[in-house]
Amino acid sequence: METFKVKAFGAESSKADLKEMQIDRRTITPKDIEIEILYCGVCHSDLHTVRNDWGGTLYPAVPGHEIVGKVVRVGEQVTKLKVGDLAAVGCLVDSCRECESCKQDLEQYCLNGFIGTYNGNDKHLHKQTFGGYSEKVVVDEHFVLKVPKNLDLAAAAPLLCAGITTWSPLRHWKVGKGSKVAVVGLGGLGHMAIKLAKGLGAEVTLFSRSPSKIQDAKDLGADDVVISTDSEHMKSVKGKFDLIIDTVPYVHDVNPYVSTLSINGTLVLVGYLGDLTPMLNSVPMIMERKSVAGSVIGGIAETQELLDFCGEHNIVSEIEIIKMQDINKAYERMLKSDVRYRFVIDMASLKN
Numbered sequence: 001m002e003t004f005k006v007k008a009f010g011a012e013s014s015k016a017d018l019k020e021m022q023i024d025r026r027t028i029t030p031k032d033i034e035i036e037i038l039y040c041g042v043c044h045s046d047l048h049t050v051r052n053d054w055g056g057t058l059y060p061a062v063p064g065h066e067i068v069g070k071v072v073r074v075g076e077q078v079t080k081l082k083v084g085d086l087a088a089v090g091c092l093v094d095s096c097r098e099c100e101s102c103k104q105d106l107e108q109y110c111l112n113g114f115i116g117t118y119n120g121n122d123k124h125l126h127k128q129t130f131g132g133y134s135e136k137v138v139v140d141e142h143f144v145l146k147v148p149k150n151l152d153l154a155a156a157a158p159l160l161c162a163g164i165t166t167w168s169p170l171r172h173w174k175v176g177k178g179s180k181v182a183v184v185g186l187g188g189l190g191h192m193a194i195k196l197a198k199g200l201g202a203e204v205t206l207f208s209r210s211p212s213k214i215q216d217a218k219d220l221g222a223d224d225v226v227i228s229t230d231s232e233h234m235k236s237v238k239g240k241f242d243l244i245i246d247t248v249p250y251v252h253d254v255n256p257y258v259s260t261l262s263i264n265g266t267l268v269l270v271g272y273l274g275d276l277t278p279m280l281n282s283v284p285m286i287m288e289r290k291s292v293a294g295s296v297i298g299g300i301a302e303t304q305e306l307l308d309f310c311g312e313h314n315i316v317s318e319i320e321i322i323k324m325q326d327i328n329k330a331y332e333r334m335l336k337s338d339v340r341y342r343f344v345i346d347m348a349s350l351k352n
């Protein structure tokens with residue numbers, strides 16, 4: 001298959017800083033869209049992947065799955081977008097498209113494994129996929145999204161992961177007016193969860209370790225903030241929430257949050273992947289019919305639904321724009337929870 005070279009930023013190993021490199025993109029096939037990337041959000045998953053926190057990272061690793069840009073070339077069978085249109089790509093660039101999940105627009109749960117925008121298994125080039133920390137990306141039109149024109153483009157980028165990852169559980173668990181929702185952790189995902197739950201009409205509480213974020217959370221729309229390290233404060237919301245979205249990236253005790261669920265309430269883990277320590281206590285699950293669940297990103301149709309909802313309600317992310325060359329410093333700040341609330345890379349900096 002024919003390819004062309006583009007500039008990118010990636011890491012050669014789990015210990016290495018990200019640096020400029022050249023990667024191959026495939027020349028468009030009839031169903032492909034070639035996108036010039038204008039902005040790319042920085043997700044905590046990018047950092048987990050580069051540092052091999054989950055194992056299985058293929059190097060060089062070029063992360064980035066909150067991609068927005070402009071269509072520069074389309075294959076002859078493409079109908080979704082045309083040259084010059086705005087386009088977006090999230091966490092998925094392919095799936096089998098035939099299994100029961102794919103048929104139900106749940107490509108993120110493809111029974112044959114979805115193909116991630118980075119560190120996926122590229123069907124065309126037979127090596128790892130490379131993400132949005134690059135000049136261009138080539139993606140099958142099915143996996144390309146339309147961006148509402150009224151949204152600030154840079155601030156819309158994080159909708160492609162932080163947005164859809166929190167939107168999908170809000171929709172699955174049917175959050176709306178009258179729902180009581182809590183969000184654990186005020187970072188990229190957490191701040192989008194607050195905005196989206198408010199947009200759906202819910203009453204929203206933030207659980208945070210950081211008293212310095214109380215005012216920000218309220219400015220973002222939270223009705224209440226509970227400091228999770230204060231056990232008395234935690235007791236004051238016992239039995240309250242219908243849905244809790246837990247975005248914390250590292251292992252933590254989930255039991256104190258379960259006790260703040262109402263009967264039939266559900267805590268959805270979207271942050272931490274792995275064994276829970278301490279273990280979950282089954283008593284509240286049995287005696288109060290509570291659930292602890294998980295959720296991964298969202299399908300393509302649901303991501304478009306989210307983008308359209310954000311267009312109608314004028315919802316975008318709170319961002320700090322950085323240059324591509326500052327990505328290593330940005331990762332260090334993200335590790336200290338020092339992001340308000342999403343870094344977005346201005347890809348023009350890669351052209352310099």
Ligand code: NAP
Nearest residue numbers: 044045165185186187188189208209210249270271296297
């Ligand atoms: P982030 O911007 O770094 O935010 C995480 C927040 O969690 C922090 O701001 C902090 O909030 C809290 N936190 C951090 N470390 C903590 C600790 N040790 N104990 C308790 N709280 C802690 O990260 P993000 O980009 O939102 O991503 C969050 C997680 O979701 C990552 O693990 C990422 O890989 C994962 N993710 C999952 C999906 C999915 O599909 N399921 C999609 C995207 C990302 P406070 O200061 O308010 O406590």
Ligand code: ZN
Nearest residue numbers: 043045161162
């Ligand atoms: Zn992500």
Ligand code: ZN
Nearest residue numbers: 096099102110
């Ligand atoms: Zn499938």
